[in-house]
Amino acid sequence: MWDDAERLRKIEEAEKQGTERLLSYFPAWIRNILTENIDGVEEVAMDLGRPLVVRIRGEQILYREVSQGDIEYFYNKVGSFRSNGRAGIPGTLHRISVIRDADELAIGFTIRFGRAIPGIAxxxxxxxxxxxxxxxxxxxxxxxxxxxxxxxxxxxxxxxxxxxxxxxxxxxxxxxxxxxxxxxxxxxxxxxxxxxxxxxxxxxxxxxxxxxxxxxxxxxxxxxxxxxxxxxxxxxxxxxxxxxxxxxxxxxxxxxxxxxxxxxxxxxxxxxxxxxxxxxxxxxxxxxxxxxxxxxxxxxxxxxxxxxxxxxxxxxxxx
Incomplete structure (x- = not known):
């Protein structure tokens, strides 16, 4: 098994790669917003026709409305969701949940940024x-x-x-x-x-x-x-x-x-x-x-x- 230094290196690498992959799922304008304060981003709420909501260190910040194109772009990047309405990214702690309309079409997402913090306990x-x-x-x-x-x-x-x-x-x-x-x-x-x-x-x-x-x-x-x-x-x-x-x-x-x-x-x-x-x-x-x-x-x-x-x-x- 890895020694402490190797384990910490692997955690850091997994965190970096996972965040980069999650960011790639977002349309460019949202990705730019998140990148500005990525270490503090906790959750993103994307709802069709509603303002984008980003929670950064406990504070919710509203941005411009989310379009149908934004919803489709993100959904296509994720690919599929499980029966419980959730999806994830292999090797990462991030969680993506979908909101659907009466016809089962995706109209919103909640994206929770999961993080591993070595030594927190x-x-x-x-x-x-x-x-x-x-x-x-x-x-x-x-x-x-x-x-x-x-x-x-x-x-x-x-x-x-x-x-x-x-x-x-x-x-x-x-x-x-x-x-x-x-x-x-x-x-x-x-x-x-x-x-x-x-x-x-x-x-x-x-x-x-x-x-x-x-x-x-x-x-x-x-x-x-x-x-x-x-x-x-x-x-x-x-x-x-x-x-x-x-x-x-x-x-x-x-x-x-x-x-x-x-x-x-x-x-x-x-x-x-x-x-x-x-x-x-x-x-x-x-x-x-x-x-x-x-x-x-x-x-x-x-x-x-x-x-x-x-x-x-x-x-x-x-x-």
Whole structure:
């Protein structure tokens, strides 16, 4: 396997080539806009007859209207979309989603610029380096998947092939049959349809002897039951879930079995939670770690502020 210098070189090369290829999909006028601030571009929204919207470092900037020619140019470059309305670029972390009209014709796209950031999870090594199952909480677009990749990068250094990623829509390790080098020696099992995620998780557990399973966005049909099975078999879980904060997650009825069956009315839970560590993504690069996730759940059920440690990757830990 590559040494650290070679791995970083491969990540840098993959990022450069992937961004260049994605930029080539856009009409020239959009490509010129994106190139001016490419490092800060997070998302592009292209809708027929509507202003182009580019999100740069959290700020949305509007440009001229998108034409039919712009839509056709981009669609032809992408080529095809999966049944879930998504497409990717082999070897990259970028994600392209299509909007169609009543006749199934493409009339818009959402393009999310995915990036591998080596070392992003290094400030969290104290909490992610062991065998504890970890739940990452945050709203869409705040950086949950980016952090998840960073945790995979850290854990893969020791677990290697005993770390298995169940990669729905190729969100974690990128598109194409060969995963992005950010995941190191970890293995990846692809899931083309979210409805099949639970089945692939079970295949990973029963067929490939993982110590740790990594899943992005749990909550699909059957996920909870199969993840409970994983824990009973001694497999650790690292997963993400949507929610503004811990209380949002506790209010999600689908996730109750993984959180100890919390009852918001009585302020109690029935069983031990599946996860030992919780990490709330507050904003890009800012996290609140719950080292005692069970205790944090109990505090939230009592309507108290859960105890945690805020980690700002630009500064230092705050109690």
């Amino acid at each position: 290094a400030p969290l090594r104290e909490w992610i380096g062991g065998r504890e199952s970890t739940l990452i909480i945050g709203p869409p677009g705040v950086g949950k998947t980016t952090l998840l990749r960073g945790i995979v990068e850290e854990k893969a250094k020791t677990l290697k092939a005993r770390l298995v990623i169940v990669d729905t829509s190729n969100e974690i390790a990128g598109d194409g049959t060969v995963p992005h080098p950010i995941i190191g020696s970890a293995r990846r099992m692809m899931v083309g349809d979210p409805r099949k995620q639970a089945n692939i998780i079970m295949q990973a557990i029963t067929n490939h002897s993982p110590e740790t399973i990594v899943v992005d966005e749990i909550g699909y049909h059957g996920d909870v039951e199969v993840l409970e099975t994983a824990r009973r078999r001694g497999v650790d879980i690292v997963a993400t879930v949507h929610g503004e904060d811990l209380r949002d997650v506790l209010e999600n009825p689908v996730l109750k079995p993984l959180l100890g069956y919390p009852d918001l009315e009585t302020g109690k839970r029935l069983t031990r939670p599946t996860f030992q560590i919780g990490i709330a993504v507050l904003s890009k690069g800012v996290y609140k770690v719950y080292p005692n996730f069970t205790g944090a759940i109990d505090q939230a059920l009592r309507k108290e502020d859960p105890e945690g440690i805020t980690i700002n990757t630009l500064t230092k830990a705050q109690p």
